[in-house]
Amino acid sequence: MQVRTFLVLADELHFGRAAELTGLSQPRVSRLISALEREAGGALFDRTTRRVRLTPLGTRLRDGWQPAYGQLLAALDDARAAARQPAGTLRIGFTLTTGGTALTRLVRAFTAAYPGCDVQLRETGLRDLYGALRRDDIDVLVSWLAVDEPDLTAGSAIEHRARALAVCRDHPLAGRGSASAEDLADYETACAPPGALYDAIVPPHTPSGRPARRTRAVGGLHETLALVAGGQIVHPTVVGLPLAQRSDITLLPLAGLPPLRLGPIWCTAHENARIRALAATAATLARTSREPQGSGADRAGAPETGG
Numbered sequence: 001m002q003v004r005t006f007l008v009l010a011d012e013l014h015f016g017r018a019a020e021l022t023g024l025s026q027p028r029v030s031r032l033i034s035a036l037e038r039e040a041g042g043a044l045f046d047r048t049t050r051r052v053r054l055t056p057l058g059t060r061l062r063d064g065w066q067p068a069y070g071q072l073l074a075a076l077d078d079a080r081a082a083a084r085q086p087a088g089t090l091r092i093g094f095t096l097t098t099g100g101t102a103l104t105r106l107v108r109a110f111t112a113a114y115p116g117c118d119v120q121l122r123e124t125g126l127r128d129l130y131g132a133l134r135r136d137d138i139d140v141l142v143s144w145l146a147v148d149e150p151d152l153t154a155g156s157a158i159e160h161r162a163r164a165l166a167v168c169r170d171h172p173l174a175g176r177g178s179a180s181a182e183d184l185a186d187y188e189t190a191c192a193p194p195g196a197l198y199d200a201i202v203p204p205h206t207p208s209g210r211p212a213r214r215t216r217a218v219g220g221l222h223e224t225l226a227l228v229a230g231g232q233i234v235h236p237t238v239v240g241l242p243l244a245q246r247s248d249i250t251l252l253p254l255a256g257l258p259p260l261r262l263g264p265i266w267c268t269a270h271e272n273a274r275i276r277a278l279a280a281t282a283a284t285l286a287r288t289s290r291e292p293q294g295s296g297a298d299r300a301g302a303p304e305t306g307g
Contacts, residue, residue, distance in 0.1 A: 003069055005032045006044070010062040013045075013052045086277035087116035092264075093124040093138035096221055096243065102159035102262055103142050110281045117274055126221060129197070133267050139275055145261040146200035153268045155279040156286035157261035161238035163254040168231040174250045179234075181256030185210035187234045190218045190227070200260060202236050207256050225249065 009018040019026040037044050044058035094103055107119050124132045130152060132138045147154045165179040173179050185206050191214050192198045202214050216233045218224045227233045229248040238260050244251055264282050266275050
């Protein structure tokens with residue numbers, strides 16, 4: 001502030017105009033210049049009631065500072081331009097259950113619109129779903145848009161996945177050919193750390209208000225599927241994922257639960273031009289992805305418990 005005020009006054013040679021251009025009060029300009037003169041060890045301006053002019057010391061300081069200040073402003077302008085341009089590397093994370101055609105569409109649309117960006121795809125773990133975002137290991141996570149985290153922002157849904165229920169092939173529900181959200185009160189499901197995503201996948205209550213049996217502790221997705229195949233639990237899931245394509249698991253259309261929405265999630269504090277560009281691409285794709293994807297249990301799979 002002191003350098004800019006001095007250079008503006010050195011150019012204008014008028015305290016009133018310098019105050020107007022710097023957005024400061026005139027007394028504030030005078031105090032800044034007086035403090036600078038004390039630091040420089042001499043008067044920088046000759047002041048009279050009629051005119052203001054630079055002293056030789058003031059001229060020397062102006063000539064020394066002006067080129068360096070110009071370089072600083074140029075560097076700042078360059079940084080601002082770089083921040084506005086979606087160029088560089090964009091690291092997109094996904095999980096065992098959120099990679100697939102929707103992610104491919106998003107990446108292809110983004111790279112076509114922003115060829116200056118290098119997209120890197122990185123698989124992230126399920127135990128700490130948002131940890132890679134918060135550690136800045138990835139820029140964006142493509143996951144289910146059931147997010148209730150104050151430091152995260154959820155973008156537009158690039159896909160809506162209809163729901164299915166994974167059961168063992170000889171389960172009593174398998175003979176019916178379909179399942180209802182009300183069945184979650186009658187059969188055990190996996191237990192996972194509480195959160196918005198877990199509640200979206202396995203609601204705590206059925207539509208009629210009965211408590212769901214979210215009681216079986218599991219060590220991960222593959223253990224969940226093993227328990228399903230063994231008839232010990234059922235697992236609400238979404239259609240179209242390959243992990244449940246097994247001869248010992250049947251996937252039933254699940255009525256009574258809304259589709260799960262898939263899209264980009266990022267740390268609000270880490271947002272930059274590349275993330276904003278990806279979010280804009282997702283918003284464009286969202287206009288063509290309103291209908292639930294997947295129409296049969298034979299094409300379904302199981303998402304990770306709790307994420």
